[in-house]
Amino acid sequence: MAVVLSPLLIMGAIHAWSEQQFSRQLRFHELHQSAQDRLRQTDAMLVRARMALRMITIDDRELTCNEIGDRLAVLELPLRNTIRFDADGLVTCNEVGEGLVGMPMPQLEWNDRMRKGVESFEDSGQRGMALGDPAIYLLRRQSDALGNYSGSIALTLSLEDIVARMSGMSQSSGVTVSLVVPGGQVIGSNIVAGIPMEWISDGAALNKRTYRLRPDQGPPLDVVLLPLSENGLWLMVGSPAPPQRVEVILAFLVPILAYLAALLAASWIADAMVLRWLERIRLRILDMRSSARYALLAPELSRAPLEVQQVAEAFDDLTSRVSKHESDLQLALVQMKAAFREVHHRVKNNLQVMLSMLKLQGRGEALPETQSALKVAAHRVAMMAAVHHTLLNEGDLDTVEALDLFNAICNQVDEQKGWGEGGRQIIPDVTPGPLPADLAVPVGMFVLESVSLLCPEADEDEVADVTLHFDREHGDCRLALTCGGGEEGSVEMDRDTSLFLSAFARQIGGTVSVNAQEDGRIAIELLFSIPVPD
Template sequence: MKSRLFVLRGLLKRNLALRLVLALSLAILPLGLVSVHQTYKVLEERQALSETALLEQTQQAVAESRDMIQSAVSTAETLAVSVSVFDTSEGTCDAVMARVVERNPIYTFAGFVNADLDLVCASNGRRQDLRNLDSIRSELTSLQTEILTHPLEFIGGIATFSVAVPAFGDGRFLGTVWIAVPVHVLNEKLAATAPDVDLVLFQSGGDIIATADFSDFRRSVLPASWSLQDLAVRGGHTFRDHNRDGTRRDFAIVPIVDDSVLALGSWEPRHKNVMMPGYEEAFALYFPLFMWAVTILVAYVSVHHLVIRHVRRLRSWMRLYAAGRNDLDTAQLDNAPEELEVVAEAFRAMTRRLSEQDRRLEEDLREKTVLLREVHHRVKNNLQLISSMLNMQIRATATPEARHLLRRVQDRVMALSAIHRYLYMARRVSRVRADKLLEDIIQQLVIVGTLDEAGRQIKVTTAFAPVEISHDQSVPLSLLATEASINAVKYCGMTSGADAWINIAFKEIDDENFCLSVVNSRLPQAEAGTEEPIDGSGLGSKLIEAFVSQLGGTLDLQDLPDRYELHVVFPMADPTPEEDPD
């Protein structure tokens, strides 16, 4: 979690667009919260209006059904008061019951059940012992008005809505007056009054009396989260829930007969859009989020068009200039604001100044390089002149010892001349190709030559790796190679019938060290005579040690019976990063 916070904080510091989005979000957050609050208030008011309208619609839709049920209850109560004076044995009671059914076509049955549960009086003249009907025993013996929905055989076996009212005489329970109404009559009334409202009549116990659509799917209109018995306990009220088909509906509960019979009405919320039902509420809730997204998008596009793209263009100019492009002094922005155009002009002015400074520096460097090459050229010419003078002196010298010494000096001068000739002709003066330099020097010394006056040839083998050394290391390395080669020529004598040989190598040991090796054959000790020793006591050995010291290296000498080895290991020097112009 902390790492993610650090990454987000880094993005916010570097990314202008993200910082802009955050700033605008904080700026419009209060407006968004107010809008959401107001939207919820409007939705609550719409829901209240929808539920109130449903309650009124339900009350109006069940008005006829309520009157019908209350009429049946009133008729039964009237008969319960009068039944005590009827003579059930002479058929007077049957006639009255039949007259009631005849005068009220909605009634399908009227009768009287005495306290012994015998049907003693009925509109159809039927007599029956009802003691075996356990399903209605409690209603027939109840001392209160009861509502029944049982299809009974003595009523015709059809689905009926029955009202049972107790009758009393002389302070004692006489029996129960029974009036039945066909359920289909109530169903038709409910279906005809409010087609857009799903209506259900039910008892407080949870039994359905009638519905607008009395089919096998009549219970699908009931709320999914509440039972009818629980709704009856709560009395008249409204609420919103999904029905058992999963559709969101508004529900209203209206009591009809006290708290024993209630009506349930439901419909889809009235504030929904007719063209796109179900989407208006979601749109109202998410409209602030939509406005936030539109605001952020417009702001980002505007800032990107006015600022970000020009800043990125300036950044690309800077990268191109850092990569070596020098033609950016005329680059232009595309319809940039004045503030950014000032920055672009400052950049162009800076590139012009830097380009002018680079041009002057390049001219100065070229001039200095030309002068430096001229110096090397003149030094080379002077050294060659000295070599010529020494050559003239050698020819004029009579003693072999003097000619030998002068030739040694001439070899050293020619080695220096070779260095300056290479530096004069080289394209780069900061780095020197050691293999080419050493090859040039060795050719002058030992590639073509004889060991003695007898004409015996020296076999010379070279192996120079193509490596570069610094300018400061070129002089001591060249002189070191010269002295080592001269000593090798001097002491590479041969045994009888065998040729002398010299092996010279220069290679890179690793990324930081070089090695110069000179290995030559040698005269046997018995034939060496009084020649200059090779143990470092002569001038050549002293010069070699001095050059090794200048290179900062180490000297390794191996005096073996059949050969003499010289190995010098020295480190690579850091060159000055300076090149000649084209």
């Protein structure tokens, strides 16, 4: 329906545009005709003033300014003042105003131009010398008997009086008449003070158009501008802008309303046939994602259009395949976790067997050195078995909880060293968090070798505790073992211990350092990094 009504909408827009253009042309011709009548009247007044000034200047008698004014009175011109200037451009007499004698003319370059031979000169928009309101200056050159320049006579025509006479001739009360001087200032209007300069530019006379003025008060005005024969002076005729015709509005509004009604009907049909069912599909998918339970969608959309039912059937088929695939993956994951736990269990059992064999071998050795070496090896195997036992009980295959790991390591160290409650022991200070499972055995062996370095076979009176501190900041980890009670610098790593610590540090991917502090405490520190999950 919307497509069918589109040509109607376009035709209505074209009709409304053509009606608007026709009304603008009709409006221009009405205002232009009114302006032409006033233009002819104004030009006739200027022609009479020029002719009268020419006749006065060719008269042989030296008339005074009052005599000139009396002669011009019969012409009924909007004359404001009569002024005579000498050869230097200074006032010698005037008809209106006091104290003007001896004053220079408003523009001294006027006098220079007449001195150079210009017979007549006109200027519009200048302020009158006596009363100060804008006026038209008509100047004509005078010569003496020898033909030399002796001065000039000027007539000033009041722009306010010209506008008042044109307004008095108007037959329509809705038409306003005013004059525009160079600079865009409007004379004779109490509504508009000025117009844009581009409206009275050099090529503006060729633009036959109606301008729209929006004054601060009152309705908008349609104005027409025509140039007068006086250079730089324009006649402006304006009238309140008429309201928009109802036919033009309806020609454009009715197709728009019909088009909107068609769009509304099309959207309702689309919602009833497609969008409503798509929304139900979207909600069902969200429910499936939140509950992780897959239910058939096709039965719920049995009343939907055929295409939507086909989409629901395809979705149910895909859902069943995905559900079966996920079930297979879950079963495989359970089997894999069980296999990993079985591996850790078997490794732990094998290490227990090795531990028993080492203990039996140590009991049958006669040399103390051999017994000591077998004892150290048994301690290391026992530590690996304890770590695998911790990994066996972890829920995640790739990581191990740091608190569980270090507790198991500390318990194993206490058991191997024979430390118990109320005596010497290793105290864990661990920041919880996951560690990679691959680092569990190297970390346990590193702690065991570090404790062996810090706490060799000591006297029974030696009860200084060992502190195990572990913390992390993002992916940077720090493991420190500290033991007190010795003298500064009293701990030195033998060759085997140094090799073991360095080897485990390299396997972890960190650096190891042994520091003797001022208070007699010894610290072995391991710095390493672990990947940070996104």
